Amino acid sequence: MDRTLMTADWVVGHENGRHLLLPRGEVVYEGGEIVFVGHDFPGEVARRIDCGAALIGPGFIDLDALSDLDSTILGLDNQPAWKKGRVWPESYMQAGPREMYSPEDLVWQKRYAFTRLIANGITTALPIASLFYREWGETREEFAGAAAAAEELGLRVYLGPAYRSGNTYVKGAGEIGFHFDEARGLSGLEEALRFCRDFEGQGGGLIRTMLAPDRIETCTETLLARTAEAVRELEVPVRLHCCQSAFEYQSVLRMHGRSPAEWLRDIGFLSPRAILPHLTYLAGRNGMTHEAPDLEIIAESGAALAHCPLVMARGGTAMDNFAAYRDAGLTIGMGTDTHPPDMILNMQIGLITARLARRAAGAVSAADLYDAATLGGARALGRDDLGRLRPGARADITVIGLDDPAMGQVIDPIQTLMLNGSGRDVRTVVIEGRTVMEDGAIPGVDHDALRAGAQQRFDAMKAQYPDRTFGHPPLDEIFPASYPLRKAPA
Numbered sequence: 215m216d217r218t219l220m221t222a223d224w225v226v227g228h229e230n231g232r233h234l235l236l237p238r239g240e241v242v243y244e245g246g247e248i249v250f251v252g253h254d255f256p257g258e259v260a261r262r263i264d265c266g267a268a269l270i271g272p273g274f275i276d277l278d279a280l281s282d283l284d285s286t287i288l289g290l291d292n293q294p295a296w297k298k299g300r301v302w303p304e305s306y307m308q309a310g311p312r313e314m315y316s317p318e319d320l321v322w323q324k325r326y327a328f329t330r331l332i333a334n335g336i337t338t339a340l341p342i343a344s345l346f347y348r349e350w351g352e353t354r355e356e357f358a359g360a361a362a363a364a365e366e367l368g369l370r371v372y373l374g375p376a377y378r379s380g381n382t383y384v385k386g387a388g389e390i391g392f393h394f395d396e397a398r399g400l401s402g403l404e405e406a407l408r409f410c411r412d413f414e415g416q417g418g419g420l421i422r423t424m425l426a427p428d429r430i431e432t433c434t435e436t437l438l439a440r441t442a443e444a445v446r447e448l449e450v451p452v453r454l455h456c457c458q459s460a461f462e463y464q465s466v467l468r469m470h471g472r473s474p475a476e477w478l479r480d481i482g483f484l485s486p487r488a489i490l491p492h493l494t495y496l497a498g499r500n501g502m503t504h505e506a507p508d509l510e511i512i513a514e515s516g517a518a519l520a521h522c523p524l525v526m527a528r529g530g531t532a533m534d535n536f537a538a539y540r541d542a543g544l545t546i547g548m549g550t551d552t553h554p555p556d557m558i559l560n561m562q563i564g565l566i567t568a569r570l571a572r573r574a575a576g577a578v579s580a581a582d583l584y585d586a587a588t589l590g591g592a593r594a595l596g597r598d599d600l601g602r603l604r605p606g607a608r609a610d611i612t613v614i615g616l617d618d619p620a621m622g623q624v625i626d627p628i629q630t631l632m633l634n635g636s637g638r639d640v641r642t643v644v645i646e647g648r649t650v651m652e653d654g655a656i657p658g659v660d661h662d663a664l665r666a667g668a669q670q671r672f673d674a675m676k677a678q679y680p681d682r683t684f685g686h687p688p689l690d691e692i693f694p695a696s697y698p699l700r701k702a703p704a
Contacts, residue, residue: 216260217244218647223616224627226271227251228602233585235627241270243609246418246646251603265642267617269627272603273337273370273610273645274557275591277453277520278491278549281327281341281360282320283672286528286552288693296390298692299683300346302383306682307393314347314675321359322671326664327555328360328369329656334555334637335612337645338370338591338600340453340489342551345428347675351377351402352426354409365417367659368650370610372451372595373421375409377402378428379437384684390461392431392469399437403427403444410448420646425452430474431465435481442483451487451595453520454478458492459531463502473497475508479515486516489594491549492533493519494526499534509542518545518594521586523564525552536568537577547591548583556637557587558614565632580632613642 225239228251242250242259250257292298302311315323324341331339341360345351352375364371379399385391403425410423425448427433427441433454445452457463457474466474475496478484494500496508512519519539526532533539539546550560561583568578592601599607614631616624618639624630643651650656676693680686 217242217249217258218261218263219255219259220263220265220270220611220613222265222268222270222613224269225251226269226603228272228604228607233581233589233602239270241603241611243611243644243647246609246648248603248605248607248609250605265613267615268641269614269616269631270603271612271614272588272601272607273612273643274335274587275338275547275595275601276331276336276550276555276557277340277489277518277547277591277594278342278522278551279327279331279336279339280343280550280553280555282323282343282347283668283675284553285344285346286525288676290528291696292693294388296384296388297684299679301390302346302381302682303684304383304385304391307381307383311349313349314678315671317355319671320356321363322667324356324360325363325367326668328363328367328371329659329661329664330553331555332367332369332643332651332656333640333654334557335614335640335643336550336555336557337610337612337643338372338595340372340424340451342426342453342549343376345376345378345381350398351375351428354405357409358413361413361416361421364421367656368420368645368648370420370645371422372424373409373413374424374426374450375402375406376426376428377406377437378432379434380432382432387684392465394434396434396436399434400440403437403440407444407448410450414448414450418646422450423448424450427452427454429455429462430478431462431469435470438478438483439481442481442485445485445487449487451489453489453491454483456490456493457495457508458526460495460501463495463504467504473504473506473508475511476506479511484512484515484517486596488515488517489520489547490517491520491551492522492526493539494531494533500531509539509544513542513544516545518547518590520547520549520594521564522549522551522560523567524550524556524560527563527567528552532567532571534571536564536582537572540578540582545590545593546586547594548587554637558631558635558637558639561587562632562635580629583632584628609644609647611644612640615639615641
């Protein structure tokens, strides 16, 4: 924890509330805190590290960070979701949903996912996992394991087990129904509250807590209202997936007679501590004809958007006007929500889809997306000591190489990153002054062994699909190959 000076061809500094670029700049940190950003540091240092042709910047903040084995590959070409096991059939639900992974596997997944986050330059993460493969919600025990893994690896996290009041299921071919068990949802909230009280501030402050009701359409008013009360009491963030599909938006309208934004406002859920992935479907946007001031309601509440452009684009949708959200004063942070948790790729897709939506290159800049991945995430968490390199901020630092020929030419490192960069260009990561990855190596982590372990666990989960898929077809019918398979002769 000695005083360390890092320098590179480019440094992202921060002054007067905004980032600035420092050619051949210097960053000095001691303990877990930044003490200097600029040129010609006048003091003594114990170590000097010249990163060469690289960009030194603040760590990325992932407000919706994948923490299980991503199932996107199962649904990429296998549609519709109701027919391919992405929604429980009624028979599976009536038989009693089960855990599709062992308790040990659930903890293993968290550690595996955390290594991928670090490798992509993410220094603060709010984990998210699918409940499609769970009996109901997440557990305190697995999140105790997640806290231990984060502390071991040195990742800054906000943790909280997800809970819900209900789920969707396939009633008949193409027909989706809802099942609710409010008592079970409230029990999940109580377990989450116990976790918050027990784990807040552990790991020298690296382990923070949050509340994580799963999806707006699977939560009752009582569950969300009590969650909002707990947020005010504990002063922790709360994340709720919201306005991410036309089905969800229309379901909330049907059940509550108001748009998702109106309903959340009326029950007192919205606040500056609320983080809402994905906000792709709002009134008047993406085919939603309901008349409501959705964007204004959310922006005025101080709630933040967790923008996850990659996973949404993979599903064929996109936020239709990043510039309008920005200009409305909405806090915009970033989330990855899929594998790989490549924040650079998410910024690139976010920039491309924002410009396509406006049919104008000048509508949204590279800096807008970089701000979202750093400053926006920090603002969503109420942390002015994250997402920036300035004296007094936490020493959360990424070093991104600019010397790979694939990177192309550099006139401005942020724009070059948005054109040609990748999460694989992240070389070194420092969190709270601790070097958690150096030249691509994470201490104590065998990436090849983790990859093999992930594949083995994923294959075992996938083999369980037929009995949780409508009509119970065989596995090769649920997930057919892209092209006909011709196997070698026996």
